[in-house]
Amino acid sequence: MSGIDRSRAARAEARTRIEDTAARLFAERGFAGTTIGEIAAEAGLSKPMLYRHFDSKQELHLALLERHRDELAAAPIRELLHGDGDLATRMTAMYDAWFGYVQSHPYTWRMMFRDTTGDAQVAAFHRELQRRQRETDVALLREFVPGIPEAELEPLGEAIRSALHGLALWWLERPDRPRELLVATMVRITRGLISTVEAPSGGHGDDGQGAEAAGAPAGKDTPGPP
Numbered sequence: 001m002s003g004i005d006r007s008r009a010a011r012a013e014a015r016t017r018i019e020d021t022a023a024r025l026f027a028e029r030g031f032a033g034t035t036i037g038e039i040a041a042e043a044g045l046s047k048p049m050l051y052r053h054f055d056s057k058q059e060l061h062l063a064l065l066e067r068h069r070d071e072l073a074a075a076p077i078r079e080l081l082h083g084d085g086d087l088a089t090r091m092t093a094m095y096d097a098w099f100g101y102v103q104s105h106p107y108t109w110r111m112m113f114r115d116t117t118g119d120a121q122v123a124a125f126h127r128e129l130q131r132r133q134r135e136t137d138v139a140l141l142r143e144f145v146p147g148i149p150e151a152e153l154e155p156l157g158e159a160i161r162s163a164l165h166g167l168a169l170w171w172l173e174r175p176d177r178p179r180e181l182l183v184a185t186m187v188r189i190t191r192g193l194i195s196t197v198e199a200p201s202g203g204h205g206d207d208g209q210g211a212e213a214a215g216a217p218a219g220k221d222t223p224g225p226p
Contacts (some may be wrong), residue, residue, distance in 0.1 A: 015053050019067065021058050027110035031061060031119070032208055049203045061111075065125055067211045068108045072101050073136070080140070087144070091190065102168045103179055109168055133161045147197045156193055163189050
């Protein structure tokens with residue numbers, strides 16, 4: 001490995017330590033209760049070294065939110081759209097991937113779901129995050145349940161988003177509960193939300209099995225937006 005490569009690797013490793021430490025401290029103490037000096041010390045770095053990576057505590061906080069927002073979205077969507085098995089299997093795998101990420105990053109998720117900064121820019125980020133998640137849910141509902149009236153799509157998308165976030169917060173306070181319980185709960189909620197929707201003739205062309213494959217009543221198709 002060249003000197004340049006070693007330098008890049010060391011810089012990436014330091015940045016990861018900073019982010020992981022900051023996520024834990026922000027979740028434990030809140031944004032206002034955490035200082036740059038504390039983050040640097042617990043990450044085993046000097047403050048000047050930390051400032052080589054982030055100009056401010058706010059920038060660090062926003063970088064964490066952006067990183068985990070993008071990582072969270074990737075795996076669940078991949079499981080639903082490109083996973084193996086019928087719709088029911090992929091829906092379960094999607095929710096399992098979502099809660100699996102929450103389980104692997106408990107400190108981050110306390111920070112993601114609870115804005116303790118009081119900062120206007122961070123608050124705006126949280127609003128944008130909720131909007132994007134809701135729009136993703138709406139797009140998936142529109143794709144997998146074409147029979148839903150247009151006026152109901154946004155509130156249904158919000159209901160699914162809110163349920164996921166609420167269950168994640170509930171779980172973070174009860175880490176002894178098995179992940180399978182959360183997955184089964186979201187599958188049940190999703191099916192219940194759309195169980196009265198009449199699918200168009202022939203159903204969704206996804207895999208030729210439609211709602212019956214997902215365990216819903218005949219003539220229904222059941223998605224699982226993240």
